[in-house]
Amino acid sequence: MTAATPKGERRRQALVEAAIGLLVDGGFDAVRHRAVAERAGLPLASTTYYFDSLDELITVALDRHGRAELAYGKARLAELDPEECGGDAFTELVLDLLLGPAEDVEAVVLRYERLVATGRRPFLRPLMRELTVELRSLLLAIFTKAGKKITPEHVEDLIAIVDGTVVNALVEVSPDPRAAARRKLAAALARTA
């Protein structure tokens, strides 16, 4: 269901934002009709009025969240200064794109939860596929603008190194996936730059 009135559209957005917040804070399991409504300050029935099912609400939330991430990445690409692409700064840039700019671990967890969740929820596949394809080409553009010659295959390799490092870092005693990814990524970049 899509809203037809301005106020309705605002409420719909509020629900989506609430769902995103729940997704980040508590993962897929935390997205419930009542929890979304309460977080948005709206009545329970609004969730079923604007979304046919929870799956649809989750999909829309992941969609908006993913595209916000991509928009952020495009902004970073636009403002990128090829002169200032020294090792460390560039490494952080790539990490910002792959893990998000925030330090908090939960946002990182969600990035990987949604990948793995796609293995069990086929309805997420089209969306997740589109998002990952766009992220890949965004990274390629950033490498190119930074003056680093790189193939699409190599971009894939770097993403795999970061992703693999992160999922393994999640089981460490005090998880710092970004730090772990930073180490591996820096080493990989040094190897080829």
Next chain:
Amino acid sequence: MTAATPKGERRRQALVEAAIGLLVDGGFDAVRHRAVAERAGLPLASTTYYFDSLDELITVALDRHGRAELAYGKARLAELDPEECGGDAFTELVLDLLLGPAEDVEAVVLRYERLVATGRRPFLRPLMRELTVELRSLLLAIFTKAGKKITPEHVEDLIAIVDGTVVNALVEVSPDPRAAARRKLAAALARTA
């Protein structure tokens, strides 16, 4: 709760096996008291009699499942013939250790679900940490016995490449994480061997 009688112990094991099956087939969400009991052919109350909580049941199930994987890996190590470690055979061996010998995708999904789930369920951390440490040293031993000089850091890199490739492969239109991992792993092994 731990069983004190032989029959009780058998029932307990049956519940654990049932939980493992549910975990593989449907992920964490599928492990419910009633589902476990039904799959084991036992009454509902048996699940609360032998396990203080669902979390404990899940933990025990993941524990047994993980150790079975490690035992399989140790068997492969024991029977490993250093003469027959040609590229392809060795690549498959490593994949068997990291993804399991079966072709089915669901078992692979579970291997990564449990990693990511640890990000939200702290009670899984000690177990998952132990399992990944053991897997790492097992892989190191296999490389060594196969006559391939390798550092622990390099083993970590190879694991990261496989893991990162797999989680990204899960969103492909028709996911074949093992095939994707095989490509990347073979390339990585060729690069250093």
Next chain:
DNA sequence: AGAAATTTGGTACGATAGTGCCACATTTCT
């Protein structure tokens, strides 16, 4: 054998879930 410990399984309870319902309010359109 007989007492004690353990196991069994049917049942019930309270919480939470998704979703449907519907009288009423608000907004939009003519």
Next chain:
DNA sequence: AGAAATGTGGCACTATCGTACCAAATTTCT
């Protein structure tokens, strides 16, 4: 302004969940 469409929100229904309970059966121990 008045009709039609859209939005609102309180409520309730049914399903499922984890878990507690307890009398009866079984097993273990002395």
